[in-house]
Amino acid sequence: MKLFHHLLHQQNFMAITYVRRSMTRAFSSVRWEGGVSMVQGASRGIGLEFAKQLLEKNEKGHVIATCRDPSGASGLIQLKERFSERLEIQRLDLTDERTIEESAMSISERYGVLNLLINASGVLSIPNVMQPETTLSKVQRSSLMLAYEINAVGPILVIKHMWPLLKAGGGSGTERDVAIVASLSARVGSIGDNRLGGWHSYRASKTALNQLTKSISVEFARKKDPIACLLLHPGTVDTDLSKPFQKNVAREKLFTKEFSVQKLLSIINNAKIHDNGKFFAWDGQEIPW
Numbered sequence: 001m002k003l004f005h006h007l008l009h010q011q012n013f014m015a016i017t018y019v020r021r022s023m024t025r026a027f028s029s030v031r032w033e034g035g036v037s038m039v040q041g042a043s044r045g046i047g048l049e050f051a052k053q054l055l056e057k058n059e060k061g062h063v064i065a066t067c068r069d070p071s072g073a074s075g076l077i078q079l080k081e082r083f084s085e086r087l088e089i090q091r092l093d094l095t096d097e098r099t100i101e102e103s104a105m106s107i108s109e110r111y112g113v114l115n116l117l118i119n120a121s122g123v124l125s126i127p128n129v130m131q132p133e134t135t136l137s138k139v140q141r142s143s144l145m146l147a148y149e150i151n152a153v154g155p156i157l158v159i160k161h162m163w164p165l166l167k168a169g170g171g172s173g174t175e176r177d178v179a180i181v182a183s184l185s186a187r188v189g190s191i192g193d194n195r196l197g198g199w200h201s202y203r204a205s206k207t208a209l210n211q212l213t214k215s216i217s218v219e220f221a222r223k224k225d226p227i228a229c230l231l232l233h234p235g236t237v238d239t240d241l242s243k244p245f246q247k248n249v250a251r252e253k254l255f256t257k258e259f260s261v262q263k264l265l266s267i268i269n270n271a272k273i274h275d276n277g278k279f280f281a282w283d284g285q286e287i288p289w
Contacts, residue, residue: 034060
């Protein structure tokens with residue numbers, strides 16, 4: 001008899017939990033009718049431009065912009081003055097998983113869903129710390145590990161902790177049928193496209209990001225989660241990341257942040273479930289692995 005009551009209680013609890021989750025999702029889809037997007041790495045450059053265009057192009061959409069030091073993110077602070085009701089700034093440090101967990105909890109409590117997750121952070125060079133290697137003799141363990149931590153491990157941990165929100169979110173409140181995870185990769189991360197060599201740390205870290213994301217996309221598909229994972233190459237964009245290496249870039253091949261993000265958002269907004277696990281360049285062409 002005790003076992004019977006225990007099972008009955010467990011069934012009732014599961015039923016109540018299911019109803020609560022269903023009500024939360026339904027409520028969230030109505031309350032956040034413009035959709036909820038998260039841009040990780042939004043303090044400057046492409047990430048900041050993503051946050052800006054998402055807010056400007058969707059008058060009902062909400063954006064959570066994260067960065068390591070919100071108090072020093074002047075561009076985000078100015079954007080907050082324009083979109084005080086629809087932009088939330090959060091601290092998230094890719095090297096500290098605790099801050100990723102805290103961000104996920106905060107988003108869950110306030111919004112309950114995520115329709116779009118953009119991983120925009122990345123590191124190529126840091127003065128007196130790391131530089132792209134032009135030869136094997138310049139490869140250092142510290143640079144390899146730092147590039148891997150920022151460019152591959154961090155974004156994957158963000159996807160891991162935001163996954164439950166993406167499953168709940170689907171494409172509700174947006175023109176998309178599915179939730180989207182879009183991580184900024186780079187053409188130099190393509191093994192098949194590598195003809196010049198060099199830049200060992202950056203190339204390898206982006207290749208790792210590609211492989212990890214591809215594996216995640218397979219798991220999402222197997223579990224029939226309504227999520228499409230995309231890897232995006234923004235082109236060579238005029239940002240702080242590329243500035244030290246623009247000397248040999250043809251003028252027509254150096255894009256503005258506005259142009260690149262506009263192109264990438266077009267890919268994101270037109271993505272379907274069959275695009276899950278694909279690697280696209282800014283012009284919509286698939287890049288070989």
